[in-house]
Amino acid sequence: MTLLRVATTLCLIFSLMGCSGNKNQEKPEGLRLLEFNGCLACHSLDGTTNIGPSLKGVFRSEVVVISNDEKKTITADREYMKRAILHPEADIVEGFQAGMPTNFMTQLGEKNTNTILDYLESIGKK
């Protein structure tokens, strides 16, 4: 009787462990937020240029932007990336049209913005 109970408990534990290996639960929160907020309609994560530049490898890279009609090269640090999302009109990446929605400041909030930035950093330039 006790043995049966132990066996049942073990079965339950193993099946729960099986569940936690589920692909969906492993999806990073930052990636989920990029999907949820429509970023991926304009940005790829594999290096392909779309309506906007790919977000892969941007963090820590050198980006040429036009700011106030002036061309300059910026290292994409956290501050730049945050500005690119929350104040997209501030710097326009050379070769692209200003086209990012300007409502992410209110739509995302501090916490989600940081989660997205953490994720973009993780897929940034090595």
Ligand code: HEC
């Ligand atoms: C309607 C299309 C569109 C959507 C939606 C969009 N973007 Fe963009 N994004 C662009 C375009 C176009 C640019 C390049 C022009 C510029 O710099 O504003 C850009 C630029 C950027 C840059 C700067 C990239 C670089 O190479 O320096 C970042 C970072 C970025 N977007 C992040 C996001 C995130 C995060 C979201 C979702 C919360 C998002 N974008 C949603 C079109 C979009």
